[in-house]
Amino acid sequence: MNNNRSSRHQNKEKKVNRLYNVLIAVVAVLIVFIGGSLILGGGSDETSPEQNTEQTPKSENNNDTEKNTPEENTEEPAGDEEADENATDDEATEQEESSDVEVEENPEPGVESRTVDPSWEPVGTEQGEKPAATYEKGSTDWNEMLAAVGAGVGVNPNDMTVWRLGNNGAPEKAVATVSPKGEGSVKYRVEIEWVENEGWKPTVVEKLS
Incomplete structure (x- = not known):
């Protein structure tokens, strides 16, 4: 009788040990999975600001181009105004001479x-x-x-x-x-x-x- 009880007790301990081992393995897998997710997720988050900062100068260059465009456009009318003024002066001179x-x-x-x-x-x-x-x-x-x-x-x-x-x-x-x-x-x-x-x-x- 005592031998039967001891064998049963040993079987129960083996089952409990196996259960513990399975739980430990599951917990280890979860830890590895969660840790890997955090590492991979953090890496992608860190690269995003770098990409944004690299793109920022491009937008600044675009702003500079947009700022320069009105200046170039305003210079052309200035040349036209000078030509018109010269033509007006010539006409005025001719009129003065003819009026004399x-x-x-x-x-x-x-x-x-x-x-x-x-x-x-x-x-x-x-x-x-x-x-x-x-x-x-x-x-x-x-x-x-x-x-x-x-x-x-x-x-x-x-x-x-x-x-x-x-x-x-x-x-x-x-x-x-x-x-x-x-x-x-x-x-x-x-x-x-x-x-x-x-x-x-x-x-x-x-x-x-």
Whole structure:
């Protein structure tokens, strides 16, 4: 009887030991699983901020690009404004010059209009300081005087009929009466004046009636 009891007792102890061993193994597996999950999960969490920090400069670069874009756009209108201002200044200068032209209608009997334009300039000369004042047709002085007369009328000297060209009270002043070729009924009286070392220039143009 005692032997049976002892064998039963030993069997119970073996079963209990096996149960303990199984529980210990289960607990060990759980510990390993939970520990591995924590390690793997923590690693992924730590890499995320690094990725975010790496992406942040890109967004800053994008912001810089966006900031630069309006500046570039604002520079172009500035160039356009300068061009517009220059064009406006040129137009204003032209208007001022044209407004300085004096045109007098019917200033005296036989004169339809009288024009004085401050923008008229000397036509240049080969004669030096003073003109020859010979009024010889075909001479250098004659040709230069006709060039000044043509500049005042707006007609090429070769396309003019010269009715008269002579002294106008001083060696440095002359007066001419001309017509465009083929328009004998249209006559202009042009006063010209000598500019030292620069040649003759028109001073007054009268359209005769």
